[in-house]
Structure formats: structure tokens, C-alpha cells
Amino acid sequence: MTCLEFIGCACIAYGPLFAMFFFTILQDPIRIIILIASAFFWLVSLLMSSVIWFIVPLKDTLIFGVVSSVLFQEVFRFLIYILLRQAESGLKKVSVPNTNTEIADNKHVLAYVAGLGFGVMSGAFSLVNLLADLVGPGTMGLKSISNPSYFCITSSLLTMCFILLHTFWGVIFFSAVDNKNYIQLAWVTGSHLLVSCLTLLNRKGFYFSTIVPAFTVLICSAYIAFVICGGTCRRCKNGLLCCQKIVVSSSVPSET
Structure with a gap:
């Protein structure tokens, strides 16, 4: 049973991440390098916040x-933005055969990959220790809160949410800095603070009060990033119609 719970929680948390990495990153070495660089920047931000937490006498204030x-x-998201924008002209000159590099054609590719890099490290630090405990010999329980059985599934859902949020926040943040759109910058920072502070409610077992606002912010951020990348409702409908035609044509038996 513990192995099943481990597999389920891991698939929920990291399933979208592995899908995005496999279909959009894996075949392009330039994107892999950018992903690793942005993940390193997230690690440095964690190091700096840990140093501040150690120096300032507020260790008991979570x-x-x-x-x-x-x-x-x-x-550090802003710092990786500066680094990538300065290196963008050089990256456009790099020609890698048999890859899907579109840095010269789509300026949002860098933002997407950098955001996903932040999400990779955020998701790794959020759930790896919990998954290690789920392997066995028993499922961990929390005595100080109600409904401890929902803690693992809630942690997995929030991990998936933060991975996707960091990806969308990266797209919004890069576009906002390019266009000096301070409203979008405020949205990224404010929504990040909101969702992160809401996770403190999990200590008291208020899982529903954490998951619903977090996924609401995720949907709003996804829509904003979709519009920034040039998406419209008309294109979305056309894409759905194309998918329906493909499904219908594939389900019709061929005549022999």
C-alpha cells in the first residue's frame, strides 16, 4: 500500500513536469542548459534566504x-532574466541540427524554460523528503492536525501547482519586464506571496482553504500567460476542433 501511495503522489506532483520536459525540453540541448541555469539560480535564492533566516533572530516565526x-x-528571477536577455543574441546564433530551437522566432521560449527550471527545483525541495517517507514501512501521520491522511495528497497537489505556477510566472515576469508592465509584476509577486502564505494553513488541517485559492491563482496565471504568448479564444477553439477531427478520423475504421 505504501508503494502505491508513493507512486500516486509522485505521479500527481511530477507528472506534468516530466511531460513538459520530455515534449518541450529534452530534444533541445540549449533549453536543457537554460533549464539547469535557472534551477541553479533558484538554489542560490534558497541559500540566500536561509542565510537571512539564520542571521535574523526570527527563526520561530515561520x-x-x-x-x-x-x-x-x-x-533571482529578475537576475536570470537579465542574464538570459544579455545572452539572447548569442543564443540566436547557435544552430543545433535536428532540434526544435525557436529562440530566434519566439521570445517567450526563454521565459518558459527559465520558469520551468524554477519549478523543477521548487518541486524537488517540496516533496522529495515526503516521498522518501512514503516508501515504507508505513504511511506517516500527523498527530497535531485533523485529517492527517490528506496531508500527502495535499502536498502532492500543491507541489504540482507550484511547478506550473513557476512556469507561468516566468512567462508573465519576463513579458512584464520587457514591456514595463508593473501590474503584471505585482501579480507575479503578490500571487507568489499569497499562495506561499496560504500553505501555512496546512499545519491546522485547512487543506481545502489552501488548495482552492492556489488552483484559482494557477488558472488565472495560466490564462495571463496564454494571452501574453498570443493565445486567443478563437485559436483555442480551432485547436479543439482540430483535435476532435483527429480523434473522429482515427476512430473510423478504414475500408479494405
Whole structure:
């Protein structure tokens, strides 16, 4: 039973991540390098927030660590933006055969890959220790909160949510800095602070109060990123119609 729970929680948390990595990153070495670089920047932001937490005498105040960590992540998101924008002209000159590099054609590719890199490390640090405990010999329980059986599935859902959020936040943040759109910058920072602080409610077992707002922010961020990348409702409908035609044509038996 513990192995089944481990597999289920791992698939929920990291399933979308592996799908995006396999279909959009794996075949392009340039994107892999950018992904690793952005993941490293997230690690440095975690290191800096840990140093501040160690120096400032507020170790017992958990919300201070959450807020400082979010602010450092956004600062290093800006730093990776500066680095990639300065290296963008050089990346456009790189020609890798048999890959799907579109850096010269789509300026949002860098933002997507950088955001996914942040999401990779965020998801790894959020759930790896919990998954290690789920392997066995028993399922962990929490005595101080109600409904401890929902803790693992809630952690998996929130991990998946943060991975996707970091991806969408990356697209929104890069576009906002390019266009000096301070409203979108405020949305990225404010929504990041909101969702991160909401996770503190999990200590009291208020899982529903955490998951619903987090996924609401995820849907809103996904829509904003979709519009920034040039998406419209008309294109979405056309894509759905094409998918329906493909499904219908594949289900019709061929005549022999």
C-alpha cells in the first residue's frame, strides 16, 4: 500500500513536469542548459534566504521565512532574466541540427524554460523528503492536525501547482519586464506571496482553504500567460476542433 501511495503522489506532483520536459525540453540541448541555469539560480535564492533566516533572530516565526524566500526567488528571477536577455543574441546564433530551437522566432521560449527550471527545483525541495517517507514501512501521520491522511495528497497537489505556477510566472515576469508592465509584476509577486502564505494553513488541517485559492491563482496565471504568448479564444477553439477531427478520423475504421 505504501508503494502505491508513493507512486500516486509522485505521479500527481511530477507528472506534468516530466511531460513538459520530455515534449518541450529534452530534444533541445540549449533549453536543457537554460533549464539547469535557472534551477541553479533558484538554489542560490534558497541559500540566500536561509542565510537571512539564520542571521535574523526570527527563526520561530515561520511566516518570516516564507516571505523572505519568496522575495529572494523573485529577485533571482529578475537576475536570470537579465542574464538570459544579455545572452539572447548569442543564443540566436547557435544552430543545433535536428532540434526544435525557436529562440530566434519566439521570445517567450526563454521565459518558459527559465520558469520551468524554477519549478523543477521548487518541486524537488517540496516533496522529495515526503516521498522518501512514503516508501515504507508505513504511511506517516500527523498527530497535531485533523485529517492527517490528506496531508500527502495535499502536498502532492500543491507541489504540482507550484511547478506550473513557476512556469507561468516566468512567462508573465519576463513579458512584464520587457514591456514595463508593473501590474503584471505585482501579480507575479503578490500571487507568489499569497499562495506561499496560504500553505501555512496546512499545519491546522485547512487543506481545502489552501488548495482552492492556489488552483484559482494557477488558472488565472495560466490564462495571463496564454494571452501574453498570443493565445486567443478563437485559436483555442480551432485547436479543439482540430483535435476532435483527429480523434473522429482515427476512430473510423478504414475500408479494405
